[in-house]
Amino acid sequence: MVELKRDSINVKIKELNSDIAHFRDLSITIGAITKETWVEPMGPTPYPSLTTLRSWDLKLLERYKPFYLPFCDLCCMCTYGKCDLTGNKLGACGISMAAQQSRTVLLAACIGASTHTAHARDLLTHLIERYGGDHPINVGELNVDIEAPLTRLVCGIKPVKLGDFEEVLDYCERQLTQLLSVTHTGQEGNNLDFESKVFHAGMIDHVGMEVADIAQISALGFPKSDPEASLVDLGLGTVDIKKPVILVIGHNVPPAIEIIDYLKTRDLMSEAEVTGICCTALDMTRYSAKAKIIGPISWQLRYVRSGVPDVIVIDEQCVRADILQEAQHIHAPLIATSGKNCCGLPDRTHDVPDEIVADFVSGKITGALILDPVKVGEVAVRTALAIAPKREKHKLLPTHDELIKLAKKCTDCVLCRRACPNDLPISYAVKAAAQGNMSGLDELYDDCVGCGRCESACPQKIPVHSIIVAAAEKKTRDERYRIRTGRGAIQDIEIRKVGGPLVLGEIPGIVAFVGCANFPKGSREVAEMCMEFAKRRYIVCTSGCSAISAGMYRNEEGKTAYEMYPGSFEAGGIVNVGSCVSNAHISGAAIKIASIFARRPLRGNYEEIADYVYNRVGAVGVAWGAMSQKAASIAAGFWRLGIPVVVGPHGTKYRRMLLGRSDKEQDWYVYDARTGEKVYGGPVPEHLFFAAETKEEAMVMIAKLTMRPNDTSKGRAIKLTNYIDLHKRLIGGMPHDVHLLVRKRADIPLTMKEDIEKILKEMEWTEHEIPDPTLLSRMIRKSKEA
Amino acid sequence: MPLAESWQTAEIPGPKKASLIIKPDIADAIIRRAKRPIMIVGYGAVEYEVEGIKLIECLIELANKGKIPVVVTASTAREFLNRGFSPAALMPAVDIGNRLTDPAWKGLDGKESYDLAIFVGLPYSMEWTILSGLKHFAPSLKTMTLDCVYQPNASWSFPNSTIKDWAANLKGIVENLGD
Numbered sequence: 028m029v030e031l032k033r034d035s036i037n038v039k040i041k042e043l044n045s046d047i048a049h050f051r052d053l054s055i056t057i058g059a060i061t062k063e064t065w066v067e068p069m070g071p072t073p074y075p076s077l078t079t080l081r082s083w084d085l086k087l088l089e090r091y092k093p094f095y096l097p098f099c100d101l102c103c104m105c106t107y108g109k110c111d112l113t114g115n116k117l118g119a120c121g122i123s124m125a126a127q128q129s130r131t132v133l134l135a136a137c138i139g140a141s142t143h144t145a146h147a148r149d150l151l152t153h154l155i156e157r158y159g160g161d162h163p164i165n166v167g168e169l170n171v172d173i174e175a176p177l178t179r180l181v182c183g184i185k186p187v188k189l190g191d192f193e194e195v196l197d198y199c200e201r202q203l204t205q206l207l208s209v210t211h212t213g214q215e216g217n218n219l220d221f222e223s224k225v226f227h228a229g230m231i232d233h234v235g236m237e238v239a240d241i242a243q244i245s246a247l248g249f250p251k252s253d254p255e256a257s258l259v260d261l262g263l264g265t266v267d268i269k270k271p272v273i274l275v276i277g278h279n280v281p282p283a284i285e286i287i288d289y290l291k292t293r294d295l296m297s298e299a300e301v302t303g304i305c306c307t308a309l310d311m312t313r314y315s316a317k318a319k320i321i322g323p324i325s326w327q328l329r330y331v332r333s334g335v336p337d338v339i340v341i342d343e344q345c346v347r348a349d350i351l352q353e354a355q356h357i358h359a360p361l362i363a364t365s366g367k368n369c370c371g372l373p374d375r376t377h378d379v380p381d382e383i384v385a386d387f388v389s390g391k392i393t394g395a396l397i398l399d400p401v402k403v404g405e406v407a408v409r410t411a412l413a414i415a416p417k418r419e420k421h422k423l424l425p426t427h428d429e430l431i432k433l434a435k436k437c438t439d440c441v442l443c444r445r446a447c448p449n450d451l452p453i454s455y456a457v458k459a460a461a462q463g464n465m466s467g468l469d470e471l472y473d474d475c476v477g478c479g480r481c482e483s484a485c486p487q488k489i490p491v492h493s494i495i496v497a498a499a500e501k502k503t504r505d506e507r508y509r510i511r512t513g514r515g516a517i518q519d520i521e522i523r524k525v526g527g528p529l530v531l532g533e534i535p536g537i538v539a540f541v542g543c544a545n546f547p548k549g550s551r552e553v554a555e556m557c558m559e560f561a562k563r564r565y566i567v568c569t570s571g572c573s574a575i576s577a578g579m580y581r582n583e584e585g586k587t588a589y590e591m592y593p594g595s596f597e598a599g600g601i602v603n604v605g606s607c608v609s610n611a612h613i614s615g616a617a618i619k620i621a622s623i624f625a626r627r628p629l630r631g632n633y634e635e636i637a638d639y640v641y642n643r644v645g646a647v648g649v650a651w652g653a654m655s656q657k658a659a660s661i662a663a664g665f666w667r668l669g670i671p672v673v674v675g676p677h678g679t680k681y682r683r684m685l686l687g688r689s690d691k692e693q694d695w696y697v698y699d700a701r702t703g704e705k706v707y708g709g710p711v712p713e714h715l716f717f718a719a720e721t722k723e724e725a726m727v728m729i730a731k732l733t734m735r736p737n738d739t740s741k742g743r744a745i746k747l748t749n750y751i752d753l754h755k756r757l758i759g760g761m762p763h764d765v766h767l768l769v770r771k772r773a774d775i776p777l778t779m780k781e782d783i784e785k786i787l788k789e790m791e792w793t794e795h796e797i798p799d800p801t802l803l804s805r806m807i808r809k810s811k812e813a
Numbered sequence: 814m815p816l817a818e819s820w821q822t823a824e825i826p827g828p829k830k831a832s833l834i835i836k837p838d839i840a841d842a843i844i845r846r847a848k849r850p851i852m853i854v855g856y857g858a859v860e861y862e863v864e865g866i867k868l869i870e871c872l873i874e875l876a877n878k879g880k881i882p883v884v885v886t887a888s889t890a891r892e893f894l895n896r897g898f899s900p901a902a903l904m905p906a907v908d909i910g911n912r913l914t915d916p917a918w919k920g921l922d923g924k925e926s927y928d929l930a931i932f933v934g935l936p937y938s939m940e941w942t943i944l945s946g947l948k949h950f951a952p953s954l955k956t957m958t959l960d961c962v963y964q965p966n967a968s969w970s971f972p973n974s975t976i977k978d979w980a981a982n983l984k985g986i987v988e989n990l991g992d
């Protein structure tokens with residue numbers, strides 16, 4: 028077999044007998060000879076194509092059928108349209124509403140997965156240029172043997188050095204092109220085939236994220252699977268505003284690293300503040316604990332308008348499209364650093380730093396595109412130091428008197444509220460402010476996601492968001508928290524310790540809080556959920572903006588979640604894995620449980636591992652503020668592994684849910700791998716994608732979704748205790764489906780025996796066996812016939 | 814004539830939009846005509862107070878008079894139980910929505926499909942999207958919302974109303990049903 032690769036010719040010889048020698052598993056790359064060191068035999072599905080895992084997807088989709096929630100009745104994707112797809116009408120291309128919704132989900136998942144993969148590509152190219160393709164991969168020193176579980180599982184290769192990831196990304200990019208082409212008019216017409224491709228995009232997304240994070244952990248010296256990663260400052264109130272302040276926003280960390288390096292090498296770290304929003308912020312604190320995180324993406328407007336940042340540096344993803352105007356309002360120069368987000372700025376990449384700095388300081392330019400991270404480091408720091416005394420933290424927030432004057436212009440038209448995604452009672456608060464009462468505006472601050480739509484809607488041109496932030500100024504000054512920075516992957520030894528208790532159900536589950544900050548009621552809810560599940564001895568993981576939000580709340584003792592709970596992957600731990608791309612370590616941990624604890628073959632063996640995770644590992648993803656297309660693809664990567672995802676009420680806008688029907692007994696049969704019999708495994712996990720109306724409903728559902736058919740009786744009793752207890756406390760009374768979740772009398776928690784027995788009797792419940800569950804007939808150890 | 818405008822200005826669905834309930838008699842006639850109505854009550858119902866009376870009390874009266882089974886979502890149940898009213902089911906909103914799109918589903922009591930689903934109190938965009946799901950995928954089901962905001966994806970909806978007008982409408986519906 029001869030493979031032509033990116034920039035080399037690679038010859039792999041499985042077995043060769045010649046007169047002179049006998050070769051096995053020899054791989055020759057022109058220019059270098061690489062030895063295959065991984066002894067695990069290749070599984071059935073290395074580098075899966077669009078259809079390789081289709082039958083697995085359809086098995087899941089048979090149980091979790093899409094419940095479509097069209098966000099628009101029309102399709103306007105080609106010039107045949109617009110087409111009205113209401114009810115059973117078809118578009119001019121013949122597409123149905125169901126297929127069109129799944130097509131839209133695929134489009135979102137492709138955007139999300141492409142974004143992570145393109146990020147991974149840029150990061151990898153940069154790091155290879157800087158450190159060389161031979162730079163070794165190291166995610167956890169000796170504590171991590173399975174360094175890249177997703178890459179091993181999906182691609183069937185074991186990466187050793189940065190350069191090995193090139194072919195992994197080649198594969199991801201090829202798949203993404205194929206996937207995107209599927210959304211073209213006149214391609215796929217079947218809704219479930221679209222859905223299967225959504226899962227494929229999700230799987231690719233997790234591989235792309237894994238490459239990105241492993242590359243930066245290995246090359247940039249981020250914490251390496253370190254449960255004791257540093258606690259760092261978080262919040263607007265942590266910034267020393269007397270100093271020059273640099274703000275970085277986005278996801279791609281190299282420019283921020285260069286800023287820190289420039290300051291460090293010149294011994295200027297104590298002279299300036301490096302602050303960040305969103306994932307770049309998280310990642311730069313993995314590099315230097317002196318950097319500060321301001322908040323999740325929803326903090327962009329409020330922080331910029333506070334006037335505190337002297338220079339704003341943006342890279343890619345989740346940056347506000349109006350950031351240049353916002354920066355101009357506060358007289359802060361803007362430096363764009365990514366070809367994916369140029370902001371219409373002149374390209375100054377090849378100019379000398381002296382000139383660019385001079386142009387910024389004189390006000391000749393207000394922004395520049397600089398595509399060289401090292402140059403960004405120098406220009407950002409020098410500009411901030413020079414411009415800070417001139418700017419005097421020029422802010423865009425009104426004073427108390429100005430605020431009252433602005434509020435008096437309000438005509439009570441409620442257009443602001445009608446534009447507000449959280450339906451906040453803005454006009455009441457504005458009217459009260461006109462009378463000098465700021466309490467309403469101050470309260471809005473907590474629930475506001477900082478989108479600015481209220482301002483665009485206001486016919487009186489009242490800067491509504493600004494007046495909310497101004498009224499809550501004291502709160503913003505008090506935003507002073509500590510967050511444990513992203514630790515990266517989970518150690519193999521941690522997996523060995525928790526694998527048994529998790530699979531047997533004695534640790535009730537892994538709950539991962541991921542995704543954006545489009546929260547229905549502010550950050551506090553994420554923090555409260557994290558703490559509740561940690562208190563109940565679940566393993567709690569966090570990443571991205573959710574990791575930040577989880578740290579933005581203090582308990583009565585004045586401590587944040589990260590100060591109260593350890594950062595280790597154990598019962599009662601709160602594990603911040605890192606930025607968005609670190610999500611791969613959460614799916615990776617589930618995969619590693621199958622591989623390390625259960626010794627299931629990993630290499631190119633997706634279906635078997637997913638079947639294991641789905642039936643045995645009680646993991647649940649929670650994207651409480653899911654907003655972006657990346658959140659869609661991250662969720663899809665979890666779905667294909669059989670991991671359910673819970674979203675907040677805004678999540679119904681993702682066009683469909685994937686819901687099981689606990690009332691349909693026939694949907695919940697599994698093979699018992701011991702006998703080959705098809706047996707009832709119970710409605711667990713009940714859903715694959717579920718939007719909760721309130722935090723309370725989400726918590727109860729999370730507890731329920733950690734149940735798996737494989738739970739031992741002891742494990743199921745623990746999970747039931749949590750589920751019933753949360754239900755009683757948050758919803759009220761006993762849940763109505765207890766009889767569906769108890770399989771044997773031994774499953775019944777002792778403390779709830781009486782109540783449960785009563786329900787079981789009423790429902791004429793009978794015991795059923797606990798299977799050795801699998802959805803795959805090939806996993807049956809003894810066939811029926813035999 | 815009140816306007817049929819989405820409460821969230823941008824949430825415009827398409828050509829098929831809810832008919833306006835301009836007076837209580839309309840809602841009343843719809844409820845009377847229904848053979849198998851069901852009411853789905855979200856958490857918002859707990860929060861609203863209409864002229865000194867909690868919305869939830871008004872809904873309980875409506876359910877009792879119209880003999881309508883009530884599904885409560887999220888943490889709404891406790892408020893009903895505290896008032897001595899037993900909901901027919903506690904179920905998340907997306908779950909009941911999903912079941913309503915299944916033509917083979919015979920309802921909570923296993924007898925017959927529902928022909929009218931009355932929604933009230935879900936977060937606006939969640940109710941919007943669930944009603945959209947039903948508009949497109951539950952062709953034999955009619956839907957009505959009793960919220961004070963226009964929900965274009967329902968079969969019938971109030972226009973965006975002031976709390977005062979809304980209160981009068983709800984009271985009107987309950988009173989008429991008692992006739």
Ligand code: SF4
Pocket residue numbers: 102103104105106107108109110117118119120121122212
């Ligand atoms: S893609 Fe199909 S449904 Fe969409 S506008 Fe074109 S013809 Fe109409």
Ligand code: SF4
Pocket residue numbers: 443446447448449450451453471474475476477478479480481482491492
């Ligand atoms: S900025 Fe805040 S108050 Fe304004 S529309 Fe957005 S969420 Fe609502």
Ligand code: SF4
Pocket residue numbers: 436437438439440441442443444453454457484485486487488489491
């Ligand atoms: S949109 Fe402007 S004028 Fe209208 S209620 Fe809101 S703040 Fe007042």
